[in-house]
Amino acid sequence: MDNSIVRAGYGRAAYRWREKRGTLKKAFAAAFPNTIPIFAGFWFLGMTYGIYMNVSxxxxxxxxxxxxxxxxGSMEFVAVNLLLGAFDPLQAFTMTLMINARHLFYGISMLDRYKGMGWKKFYLIFGMCDESFSINYTAEIPEGVDRGWFMFFVNLLNQFYWFFGSTLGGICGSFLRFDTEGLDFVMTAMFVVIFLEQWLKDTSHVSALLGLGISLLCRIAFGVDDFIIPAMIGILGVLTLIQKPLEEGGAAG
Amino acid sequence: MTVAQRLLTIGVIVLGTMLTRFLPFLIFPADKPTPGYVRYLGKVLPGAVFGLLVIYCLKNVSLFSGSHGLPEAISIGVVAALHLWKRQMLLSIAGGTVCYMLLVQLVF
Structure with a gap:
């Protein structure tokens, strides 16, 4: 083969690689600052989760x-309880669907934005946790930064923080010298905060109160081990029945 | 549970989680409007599910025996007060958890 053609081929490949590296660097530099609050949060919550698993x-x-x-995150905390209970894959599956049902709506909001992302789309959907969604949905990505790589790095960094936090917690849990009794309350506290956040965001509190009320009733009626699925069916049923009045009241905007 | 049962449970949770994340992209083509019922559920379901999760966390609390749910009630009060005051998620979670740990270890 003619040497000059080979050289030109190498030159083009090297040029393309340099260009690609530039794109990646730029996207990373734009994505990282957006993830700093999550960095703090995920290390703390991840460590707590790891320690919680360890002491369990x-x-x-x-x-x-x-x-x-x-x-x-929230599902992983619930999973600790599920793994400590009796083997019940159906309950684990339905609980996962209910707890993570909100992802359906993240997905619906991202349908357009993930278009044409190629293979990156798979990881963008796979890693779409609450925090990655909030950043990728709201961030103003600067001009000239590749949107796909920006969102990719947001996901990747967030998962990296969570992974290292929880692994570290899982390793360090056994070296803890203080009494960890009551640490499991971290999950309750987390859901109370998420519930409050949702409450402050919602204009109508009908569905939040229904969630609390129906679950409490089912807990009393069905007992500790069997109330989750009836509660889920009850919530879905009542919300479906009151769709019209709730929407007419403007509550469901 | 045996290790195999645990791994199977984790597998089921992964499957469920991925189903909720991938399903919209599989069933709703981006160029068509989303059905109204689905949009409605997207709006009202989160609030109700978080309520369910709070009750789920408290499912083992008994009002009529032990500490009568007092440490839980006090600590949830602390979480809510901290959160409405500072609105710092981590501060509210850490404050409430430390409060609960002190209560169950030293008081009740």
């Missing part, structure tokens, strides 16, 4: 594996 009797590779594959 799980070796560190459980939080490690779960942070990589599930990557949905």
């Amino acid at each position: 009797g799980f070796p560190f590779w459980y939080p490690m594996l779960m942070s990589l594959t599930i990557f949905a």
Whole structure:
């Protein structure tokens, strides 16, 4: 083969690689500052989650594996309880669907933005946790920065923080010298905060009160171990029945 | 649970989570409007589900025995007060958890 053609081919490849590296650098530099608050939060919550798993009797590779594959913080906390209970994959599956049902609506909001992202789209959907969604949905991506790589790095950094936090917690939990009794309240506290945030955001509190009320009734009627699924069916049923009045009242905007 | 049962449970949770994340992209083509019922659920379901999760966390609390749910009630009060005051998620969670740990270890 003619040497000059080979050289020209190499030159083009090297040029393309340099260009690509420039794109990646720029996207990373734009994405990173957006993830700093999540950095603080995920290390703290991830560590707590890892320690919680550790003191619940799980070796560190459980939080490690779960942070990589599930990557949905609240679900991972609930999973600790599910793993400590009796083997019930159907309950685990339906609880996962209910707790993570909000992802459906993140997905609906992102349908357009993830268009034409190629293989990156798979990871963007796979790693769409609350925090990554909020950043990618609201961030103003600067002109000239590749949108796909920007969102990709937001997801990747967030998952990296969560992964290291929970793995570290899972390893360090066994070296803790203080009494961890009551640490499991971190999950309650987290959901109370999320509930409050949602409450402050909602104009109507009908559905929040229904969620509390129906769950409480089912807890009393069905007992500790069997109330979740009836409560879910009850919530979905009542919300479906009152769709018209609720929407006419403008509550569901 | 055996290790195999635990791994299967984790697998089911992964499957459920991924279903909720991928489903919209599989069933709603981006160029068509989303059905009204789905949009409605997207608006009202989160509030109700978070209510359910709060009750789920408190499912083992008994009002008629032990500490009568007092440490839980006090700590939730602390979480809510901190959150309405500063609106700093981590501060509210950490404050409430430390409060609860002190209560169950030292008081009740």
